[in-house]
Amino acid sequence: AFDVVGLTLVSNGYKYFMAAMGYFTRWVEAVMSKTIEGKNVVLFIHYNILYKFEVPHVIISSNGTHFKNERMWDFCTKMIKHHFFT
Numbered sequence: 001a002f003d004v005v006g007l008t009l010v011s012n013g014y015k016y017f018m019a020a021m022g023y024f025t026r027w028v029e030a031v032m033s034k035t036i037e038g039k040n041v042v043l044f045i046h047y048n049i050l051y052k053f054e055v056p057h058v059i060i061s062s063n064g065t066h067f068k069n070e071r072m073w074d075f076c077t078k079m080i081k082h083h084f085f086t
Contacts, residue, residue, distance in 0.1 A: 059082070
């Protein structure tokens with residue numbers, strides 16, 4: 001499951017918090033981000049999920065524009081079997 005949260009306090013320009021959690025292991029990966037665009041989300045998945053673990057079969061995310069965009073669509077059609085929105 002993936003989500004992005006806007007922070008109320010900005011630290012060094014970082015306004016957002018991106019997090020992913022594996023449902024089976026309950027392992028959490030999280031990073032701070034200055035912007036929430038499709039490329040940031042795809043890079044987060046590459047560096048914090050794919051390179052450390054493996055390609056997930058399913059991604060569950062919110063309906064935010066940072067998850068519903070052309071970059072994420074291209075990434076998911078190439079790498080992920082299913083992308084569900086809550």
